Amino acid sequence: MNQLEQLESEACEDGIEIVDYTFENPNIKGLYCDGVVGISNNLENSTQKRCILAEEMGHHHTSNGNILTMSSASNRQQEHRARIWGYQKLIDLDSIIAAYENHCTNFYETAEFLNVTEQFLTDTINAYMHKYGCYIKHKNYIIEFGYNSVGVIKNIND
Structure with missing residues (x-):
């Protein structure tokens, strides 16, 4: 089972139905409503689909009500929480360390190793920087x- 299939299986276990959908607006990649995730069938590959599914699962776990308009601060906060949920689902701190340990040296290699898009990786790193600041000590590493950008240093003094 590949990583997309694993995430789809988890969504199913969480009571989420996933449907491929042709959205009229090509800018819409995914949408969550009442236990159903619509994923655009115009996405280029399974990596993109995985990233979109993670965020839409985040809506299932963190959002309530109609948040389609971003004019409300509450809606923007719910959108942010759903994105953070998706980021943490696909790229936790241990994943960043695993990419380092597998000799990933740039964003392209890291995104490929983690099976996410470069944009999703960039957004995740920026969210983590906002959450943790410039660095965090995790296990025997400094991230x-x-x-x-992200850098990992193995702390041999611990």
């Missing part, structure tokens, strides 16, 4: 966050 450094910058805008659109």
Whole structure:
């Protein structure tokens, strides 16, 4: 089972139905409503689908009501929470360390290793920088966050 299929299986276990959908607006990649996730059938690959599904699952777990308009601060907060949920689902701190340990040296390699898009990786790193600041000590590593960059240092003194 590949990583997309694993995520789809988890969504099913959470009571989420996933349907491929042709949205009239090509900018819409996914949409969550009442236990159903619509995923655009115009996405280029399974990696994109996985990233969109993670965020829409985030809506299932963190949002309530209609948040289609971003004019409300509450709706923007719910959108943000859903994105953070998706980021943490697909790229936790251990995943960043695993990419480092597997000799990923740039965003392209890291995104490919983690099976996410480069944009999803960038957004995740920027969210983590906002949450943790410039760095965090995790296990025996130091993870450094910058805008659109991440560095990992193995701390041998611990």
